[in-house]
Amino acid sequence: MKKHLPLLIIIAFLVSGCVASTAEILTQVGAAVGQATGTISPDSADALRKNARVIGESSEKIASSFEDVTPQQEYYLGRAVAATVLSKYKLWQNSEATEYINRLGQSISLFSARPEIYGGYHLGLINSDEINAFAAPGGMILLTRGLVRLCENEAEIAAVIAHEIAHVEKKHGLRAIKKSRLTSALTTLTLAGASEAVGGNLQKLTNLFSESISDITNSLMNSGYSRDFEYEADQRAAEIMAAIGYPSSSLVAMLKRMDSKLDPDGFDFAKTHPAPSKRIKSVSSKMNDEPIPENEVRTRRFVIATRDI
Amino acid sequence: MKKTMPFFLILLTVLTIFPAWTCFAETMSVQVKKTPLRNSPSFLGKMTGEVLYGQEVKVIEKNNSWLKVKAKTGDGWIHPSALTSKKIVLQAGAEDVGRTAATGEMALAGKGFNPEVEKEFRKDSKLNYKDVDKIERYEISNQDRFSFIRDGELSGAGEIK
Known part of the structure; x- marks a missing residue:
């Protein structure tokens, strides 16, 4: 019996469909470890990896997308994006409003x-009269005093914040990172652990990190996200507002006010967002126009918190 | 050989079924820095323990989109947004390259944009991290969030009781 055991195990694995993936694992691991430990040349490692790709198409999925960025990586990217925004603008240190x-x-x-x-x-407030807001990946949201000053009640600030939360939820910031950069970063990340020479990788990772931050902050502060991302964030904002209980029509009220205040040639929302009138049209199907009853607590807390805005 | 045939068949069956069975066992990983285990499926459920980023938990029950899990530190309810079905590798190694290739899934590697990279990045960039840390200190408890929603008479209060 004993002498048949190895044979039986191999047959069983063949039947259970494991053979392709097992061979692939062995080849991939061999390539990674071999190259990392210097026992095989990079060229040989590449050849081995090519071989692995022939064995199974699934290895193609090593090429990465924003979905492969881990929550921890998203968080550190977001901190750096927020630090960049707060290096250009000053934080408004008003503890009541914040x-x-x-x-x-x-x-x-x-x-x-x-x-x-x-x-x-x-969430933080920026000491600027601009009408602007920034959602960094990972949940850090910055609003300018100028934008909050435009809001006439709590529901309208809620509309602004819900729009920014939607950007975070849909990972629009991460999607602004160039795909080639992401593939390069995540390949380095995966191989990093197999290598003894982490120092070299750390510098490479830091460069990729810095370049990824530039991709995101360029979108946030200069070119803006794609129009589709902005429309998507408005639609999700309307849904999120309905779920908590604010009238989503406050989003439209806020957009109308922006339309009348924004300087079309300005460097704020006018530059990075579609025209408010277009946004209103896009979000109209998601509208819930039912007003909510006045509430003294809500009114009072809004007035007190924004009195110095 | 005849005597070994039943044994062979059993072994074959076990080895064939085992990989499929493990695919269905719902093991998930914690994808937030830390999150409480709660005694009921609600953000207001009492905290009975805590799980940390990367820890694995087993899903044992579902209710209103909340998941009851078995963790090393005990059982409790967790909101699904705190969990991922991807494996989070805190220290990426060669085996992850293999697994990635084999499963077509990116094992979420722990090495990467982490505190070490942030430290390196901050050496040259001189960015305003001080105010980022200041903003991060604003943490509102779920009980306070609930009070905020309830006191403002917002209909969502009914959803998170």
Whole structure:
């Protein structure tokens, strides 16, 4: 019996369809470890990897997309994006207003598709008269005083925040990273652990990190996200608002006010977002126009928190 | 050989079924820095324990889109957005390259844009991380969020009781 055992195991694996993946694992691991430990040349390692690709098409999926960025990586990218924004603009240090937008924003986040996110949602106010807002990957959201000043009630700030949370939920920031950069970064990440020479990889990773931040901040601060991302964020904002109980018509009210205040040649929302009139048209199908009853607590907390805005 | 045939068949069956069986066992990984295990499927459920990024849990029950899991530190309810079906590898190694190739799934590698990279990045960039840390300190408890929603008479209060 004993002498048949290895044969039996091989047959069993053949039957269970494991053979392709097993061979692939062995080849891929061999290539990675061999190259990392210097026992085979990079060329040989490449040849081995090519061989593995022939064995199974699935290895093609090593090429990466924004979905392969881990929540932890998303968080550190977001911190760097927020640090970049806060190097250009100054933080407005008003604890009453900041506490209020965090109460509001973190409450709204419970009704998004990603209520739990690696480091949680955190909101800050920027000391600028511009009409602008930034959602960094990973849940850090920054609003300018100029934008909050435009809001006439809590539901309108909720509309602005829900739009930014939707950008985080849909990972629009990560999608701004160039695909080639992401593939390169994630391949380096995966191979990093197999290598003893982590130092070299750390420098390479840091460069890729820095370039990824530039991709995101360029979109956020200069070119803007694609129009489709903005329309998608508006539509999700309307849904999130309906879920928590704010009238989504406040989003339209806010957009109309922006339309009248924005300078078409300005460097803020006018530059990075589609025209408010187009956004209103796009979001109209998601509208829930039912007004909500006045509430004294809601009115009072809004007035107190925004009195110095 | 005749005597060994039944044994051979059993072994064959076990080895054929085993890989399929393990695919159906719902093991998930925690994808947030930390999250509580709760005693009921709600953000207001009492915390009975805590799980950390990368830890694996087994799903044992579902209710209203919440998941009851078995973790090393005990059982409890977790919101699904805190979990991923992908494996989170805290220290990526060669075997992950193999698994990635074999399963077509990216094993979420722990090496990468992490505190080490941030430290390296900050050496040259001189960016304003101080204010980022300041903003991160604003943390509103779920109980306070619930009070905020309830006191403002928002209909969503009924959803997170």
